[in-house]
Amino acid sequence: MAIFVYTAHDLVGDVVESDEMQPQWFLEAAVPYASCHPEAPLWWPAMLGGERFVARFVFDDADGIEHDIQRADDAQLAGLLALAQP
Incomplete structure (x- = not known):
């Protein structure tokens, strides 16, 4: 899955609230990672810091997460967007 x-x-x-979410605002230092998806603490700091990155996550049955997060340049991001087009 690509996101x-x-x-x-x-x-x-x-x-506006929807069936899928009830939006809330948090200070960056108070993001409730314990209430988020398990990989959130791994990539949200990069996103909140304004970094452009590519990440890969592999989840196992025991909630373990193998991951790789790397900075990305315009060419890498454009290539990924092209792959995602139908």
């Missing part, structure tokens, strides 16, 4: 994560800054408007 693309986008961030936005300087948003205007109201955040």
